Amino acid sequence: MSQLKIEPIRLPGLELKRPIIISGPCSAETEEQTLNTAQQLSDMGVKIFRAGIWKPRTRPGAFEGVGSIGLPWLKRVKEETGMFIGVEVANAHHVYEAIKYGVDIMWIGARTSANPFAVQEVADALKGIDIPVLVKNPVNPDLELWIGAFERLNNAGITQLAAIHRGFSTYDKSEFRNHPQWQIPIELRRRFPEIPIITDPSHIGGKRSLIAEICQEAMDLSFDGLIIETHCNPDKAWSDASQQITPETLKGILDNLVLRRPKI
Numbered sequence: 569m570s571q572l573k574i575e576p577i578r579l580p581g582l583e584l585k586r587p588i589i590i591s592g593p594c595s596a597e598t599e600e601q602t603l604n605t606a607q608q609l610s611d612m613g614v615k616i617f618r619a620g621i622w623k624p625r626t627r628p629g630a631f632e633g634v635g636s637i638g639l640p641w642l643k644r645v646k647e648e649t650g651m652f653i654g655v656e657v658a659n660a661h662h663v664y665e666a667i668k669y670g671v672d673i674m675w676i677g678a679r680t681s682a683n684p685f686a687v688q689e690v691a692d693a694l695k696g697i698d699i700p701v702l703v704k705n706p707v708n709p710d711l712e713l714w715i716g717a718f719e720r721l722n723n724a725g726i727t728q729l730a731a732i733h734r735g736f737s738t739y740d741k742s743e744f745r746n747h748p749q750w751q752i753p754i755e756l757r758r759r760f761p762e763i764p765i766i767t768d769p770s771h772i773g774g775k776r777s778l779i780a781e782i783c784q785e786a787m788d789l790s791f792d793g794l795i796i797e798t799h800c801n802p803d804k805a806w807s808d809a810s811q812q813i814t815p816e817t818l819k820g821i822l823d824n825l826v827l828r829r830p831k832i
């Protein structure tokens with residue numbers, strides 16, 4: 569059995585309590601949309617902001633992210649709200665750009681964690697940088713591939729690691745965009761209890777109506793946090809419009825979460 573060295577995520581001045589909440593738009597689209605969404609989230613107490621800058625689209629032609637011009641917008645979010653900022657990185661260039669603009673947390677997306685060459689490139693670029701990295705499960709239900717990504721990062725000296733459970737793609741018809749297959753993150757936890765697990769109800773559900781119940785399921789399983797896509801005007805979002813909710817809707821969902829005793 570492999571060994572991983574996992575240390576708690578450190579964000580200066582922030583005491584991370586369960587559930588860890590990370591929220592923000594699927595994509596940073598404009599400076600105004602980014603700051604508006606961030607301000608509303610900050611006002612309701614969210615401390616960690618997410619926004620995609622480089623978007624890995626399944627097929628070409630969709631919005632592929634604004635790229636590096638969006639990083640100063642995130643820097644403004646950090647300066648004006650005090651929130652920590654997180655972006656997805658998929659190659660060494662993304663890592664260097666994110667560091668340049670003071671990004672606090674990086675995450676590896678589901679299409680990237682399915683590709684060992686890409687994970688290795690990101691891990692190599694992160695050598696010597698002590699930053700929290702969240703690893704989404706690969707798009708396919710392959711636990712070993714997910715664990716392999718943690719090992720590659722760990723071998724590069726990254727120890728502040730957490731898992732994001734975002735569901736698994738399936739060709740079968742399903743009410744979910746990506747089937748949760750809860751048994752897979754549960755098995756990850758059994759083998760590596762020290763890795764925090766953050767559930768991503770937005771990419772699991774794919775639609776607003778499923779977000780609340782997936783959040784509750786994650787809490788019932790005693791998972792550690794939630795990463796939820798929010799947008800100041802979800803219907804007009806340039807990516808993942810059907811699953812994004814307003815910060816106000818998020819507040820309602822979080823207020824209604826029941827942190828009862830775990831069912832396993």
Ligand code: PEP
Pocket residue numbers: 594595620624676677678679704734771
């Ligand atoms: C995202 O977080 O917006 C994203 C692209 O997610 P995933 O990698 O889970 O598809």
Ligand code: MN
Pocket residue numbers: 594595771797807808
């Ligand atoms: Mn998205």
